[in-house]
Amino acid sequence: MNKIKSFTHWLLLGLILFSSTSMADKKLINIAGWGGNDVVAVNKLLTTVIKSELDELNIEVRYFPVESDYGRYILNSLSAGNAPDAFYVNVDLIDSWVSTGQLKAFSDSFAANAQRMNPVLLDAFTVDNQLFGVPKDVNSLALQFNIDVFKDAKTPVPDENDTWLTLREKLVSVVEAIGDEGVLGTCLSADFAHFSPFALSTGWRPFNEEGKTVLDDNFKRAFNFYVSLVHDGLAIIPADIGQNWPGGCFGTENFAVVMEGQWLSGYLVDKSPNLLYQSTLIPADPKTGERGNMLFTVGWAINNNTANASDVEKVIALLTSDKAQRAILAAGLALPSSNTIVLPAAAEDSPSEQMAQTILTASTLDNVIPYKFGRYGKNWQTPIDVALTAAMLKQLTIEQALSEAQRKYDEMIMISTNKQQGEQ
Amino acid sequence: MSMKTLQRNFYGWLLVLPFVITLVVFFVFALIRTVKYSFTDYDLFSEANFVGINNYINLLTDELFLRATINTISFSLVVTIIQTMLALGLAVLLNSRIKAKSFFRTAFYVPSILSSASVTLIFIWIYQKNGFLNGFISQLSELSSYFVLGLFSLAVVQLVQIAHQRFIGLPTKFFDPLLALISMITTIIVIIIVSKLGLLETTTVKVAVNWLGSRDDFGPMPVTLWAITIQNIYTTVPTIMLLFLAGLQTIPHDLYEAADIDGANKWQQLFHITIPQLAPVTFVVITLGIIGTLQMFDQVALLGTSSPLESRITLAYYVYYQAFSDSGTPNIGASSAAALILGIITLCIVFLQNKFGVKEKS
Numbered sequence: 001m002n003k004i005k006s007f008t009h010w011l012l013l014g015l016i017l018f019s020s021t022s023m024a025d026k027k028l029i030n031i032a033g034w035g036g037n038d039v040v041a042v043n044k045l046l047t048t049v050i051k052s053e054l055d056e057l058n059i060e061v062r063y064f065p066v067e068s069d070y071g072r073y074i075l076n077s078l079s080a081g082n083a084p085d086a087f088y089v090n091v092d093l094i095d096s097w098v099s100t101g102q103l104k105a106f107s108d109s110f111a112a113n114a115q116r117m118n119p120v121l122l123d124a125f126t127v128d129n130q131l132f133g134v135p136k137d138v139n140s141l142a143l144q145f146n147i148d149v150f151k152d153a154k155t156p157v158p159d160e161n162d163t164w165l166t167l168r169e170k171l172v173s174v175v176e177a178i179g180d181e182g183v184l185g186t187c188l189s190a191d192f193a194h195f196s197p198f199a200l201s202t203g204w205r206p207f208n209e210e211g212k213t214v215l216d217d218n219f220k221r222a223f224n225f226y227v228s229l230v231h232d233g234l235a236i237i238p239a240d241i242g243q244n245w246p247g248g249c250f251g252t253e254n255f256a257v258v259m260e261g262q263w264l265s266g267y268l269v270d271k272s273p274n275l276l277y278q279s280t281l282i283p284a285d286p287k288t289g290e291r292g293n294m295l296f297t298v299g300w301a302i303n304n305n306t307a308n309a310s311d312v313e314k315v316i317a318l319l320t321s322d323k324a325q326r327a328i329l330a331a332g333l334a335l336p337s338s339n340t341i342v343l344p345a346a347a348e349d350s351p352s353e354q355m356a357q358t359i360l361t362a363s364t365l366d367n368v369i370p371y372k373f374g375r376y377g378k379n380w381q382t383p384i385d386v387a388l389t390a391a392m393l394k395q396l397t398i399e400q401a402l403s404e405a406q407r408k409y410d411e412m413i414m415i416s417t418n419k420q421q422g423e424q
Numbered sequence: 425m426s427m428k429t430l431q432r433n434f435y436g437w438l439l440v441l442p443f444v445i446t447l448v449v450f451f452v453f454a455l456i457r458t459v460k461y462s463f464t465d466y467d468l469f470s471e472a473n474f475v476g477i478n479n480y481i482n483l484l485t486d487e488l489f490l491r492a493t494i495n496t497i498s499f500s501l502v503v504t505i506i507q508t509m510l511a512l513g514l515a516v517l518l519n520s521r522i523k524a525k526s527f528f529r530t531a532f533y534v535p536s537i538l539s540s541a542s543v544t545l546i547f548i549w550i551y552q553k554n555g556f557l558n559g560f561i562s563q564l565s566e567l568s569s570y571f572v573l574g575l576f577s578l579a580v581v582q583l584v585q586i587a588h589q590r591f592i593g594l595p596t597k598f599f600d601p602l603l604a605l606i607s608m609i610t611t612i613i614v615i616i617i618v619s620k621l622g623l624l625e626t627t628t629v630k631v632a633v634n635w636l637g638s639r640d641d642f643g644p645m646p647v648t649l650w651a652i653t654i655q656n657i658y659t660t661v662p663t664i665m666l667l668f669l670a671g672l673q674t675i676p677h678d679l680y681e682a683a684d685i686d687g688a689n690k691w692q693q694l695f696h697i698t699i700p701q702l703a704p705v706t707f708v709v710i711t712l713g714i715i716g717t718l719q720m721f722d723q724v725a726l727l728g729t730s731s732p733l734e735s736r737i738t739l740a741y742y743v744y745y746q747a748f749s750d751s752g753t754p755n756i757g758a759s760s761a762a763a764l765i766l767g768i769i770t771l772c773i774v775f776l777q778n779k780f781g782v783k784e785k786s
Contacts, residue, residue, distance in 0.1 A: 389639070395638065
């Protein structure tokens with residue numbers, strides 16, 4: 001009996017020693033990102049897609065998903081000195097986070113290898129000619145339309161030839177035909193991200209050459225059109241029907257069109273699996289004939305205080321490799337940031353694949369800029385958001401709302417300039 | 425000092441040591457750091473540079489901060505006054521001789537055990553443009569002609585009955601329960617007849633008040649903050665009611681008996697016995713109410729993007745908003761200055777309440 005006991009003890013000791021030795025041999029890299037779908041996506045990459053490459057490099061990667069308030073978690077852990085070696089960074093935060101000195105620039109060789117990616121995205125993550133983030137995916141906005149609604153209203157569905165005005169005519173036609181059945185034209189969010197395709201298609205840009213935000217006549221034209229859809233009864237805001245976002249409205253199956261990104265497809269699979277819809281490009285400005293859009297992306301960044309910078313680079317290279325992005329694309333979790341990946345032809349009965357094609361096409365058009373606003377971060381869009389809300393709810397006239405927004409921009413830019421001069 | 429006293433002191437200190445350590449680390453140390461950072465441009469990462477009183481000057485010129493200050497003080501005063509009065513009223517009612525007292529006590533206390541997140545979600549639903557509240561008001565408005573008719577009929581039938589009773593020499597009170605019941609039944613019959621004959625027209629009224637998305641003010645606060653006020657009162661009144669109930673149990677019954685003998689009515693008993701005797705509880709309730717409402721954060725934060733920031737911001741939320749700004753760069757200096765100002769405002773209001781408001785002793 002004692003012999004068996006002794007053997008068991010030695011066996012256990014041996015196993016512990018063996019496992020700790022094998023663990024010690026492997027370099028451990030901690031990475032962090034969002035919870036939700038990303039947990040499945042990243043762990044799938046680590047455990048199957050790039051596992052052999054990681055084994056060859058003798059690296060073990062641990063993914064720490066952060067379920068909520070991701071930005072606060074990273075800022076706190078960076079300031080406490082216990083942040084992971086690599087982590088997600090939203091494109092709109094890249095300038096601010098680089099300015100804090102917490103991100104490490106990628107090596108020149110890595111940056112050269114990353115040139116296969118969408119140049120607008122790479123440019124968005126480049127600060128002072130150094131690459132600080134590698135886009136893991138890409139997204140932009142497209143126009144999704146409910147096929148049954150247009151069929152019932154005997155109205156032609158939206159297509160790539162539409163301008164703002166022809167889309168408006170189609171919405172009027174739908175609302176006149178079946179509006180009394182509770183069908184509405186569209187659902188518009190009072191925020192710059194959703195409004196931006198219209199503003200950008202006029203040729204307007206968030207910052208002029210002097211770095212100032214000027215809400216000029218082009219911007220006003222787009223603003224007028226967007227707000228008029230609500231005023232004319234062709235659109236409502238999501239809160240009117242208790243939704244948080246336009247996609248939520250579209251999921252009720254009572255809306256003709258909506259403008260959202262690829263994230264909508266996953267939501268609709270769960271919420272409205274029987275909804276027949278398709279996607280097309282957001283209509284062009286009738287005056288310029290151009291389309292506009294913004295690129296939404298998240299990149300992998302390296303903690304400046306990591307002890308394993310070169311290994312972290314290798315891990316990020318694998319996580320953003322074409323092989324990894326193909327696997328993520330095949331799982332329908334995100335669209336690739338790499339230009340070398342060509343999407344297979346969308347199946348006719350797959351609205352999700354068709355949306356992906358449309359969004360990738362939209363992301364390569366002219367007048368497409370990344371969703372970032374320099375040192376102002378997302379604070380920059382607050383005056384426009386406030387103006388949109390006030391104008392849509394008729395709490396201010398369009399002129400008053402824009403005048404108020406312009407005043408806030410002048411103040412914001414003056415304060416920031418004074419602060420910069422003070423720092424110098 | 426004798427050995428015994430020393431020993432007793434030692435054990436005393438030993439027992440309070442965990443609390444003292446907690447106080448020193450999480451309050452004194454944190455307070456000193458906050459004061460220090462409020463005079464710097466600290467952003468969690470860079471060197472903290474001394475900027476004098478710039479953070480305080482910037483706050484006083486920041487429209488959002490001024491709005492947050494006005495919102496916070498208004499919110500605190502409105503909520504504290506209403507919740508104290510409501511809780512006192514409920515406690516007095518539940519302390520009286522009513523049937524199913526235990527059931528009502530439990531039912532009234534339920535809102536207090538719900539989490540803030542759940543209550544906020546429920547209220548977001550209630551406050552939607554096509555939500556319960558607007559729907560309820562719309563229904564009331566549509567049936568307003570019936571309400572007017574009902575009230576008129578109720579008053580007339582009751583008056584006729586009272587007049588008849590007094591005519592035959594019976595001393596009857598205006599609110600006699602039996603007569604009121606007869607009046608109510610008669611009124612319902614009148615309404616049904618009028619409705620069946622189609623004598624009254626109902627108008628379609630669509631009330632679409634934007635409770636959460638509005639930038640409008642109503643009185644001292646934005647409409648959105650009024651919505652949060654109702655929500656906050658709903659969740660805090662039950663706890664305060666329990667405190668008052670406990671206080672009511674300690675009032676000697678002899679006082680009420682003596683008052684009865686002296687001919688005091690219920691209102692006189694309430695104002696001259698109950699409220700003065702509850703002074704210690706009222707003092708605690710008001711002081712805690714002021715402190716709690718000045719620090720209002722969770723329900724504001726949970727509303728998220730459902731409403732414009734300036735129509736819901738409070739000082740506590742402003743502190744958070746500066747520390748974890750959407751710009752991506754934490755503004756710890758401004759956040760610390762705002763936190764200190766909030767602390768000073770809290771101390772001042774509590775001091776003023778103690779000095780001029782409800783005293784601990786009646």
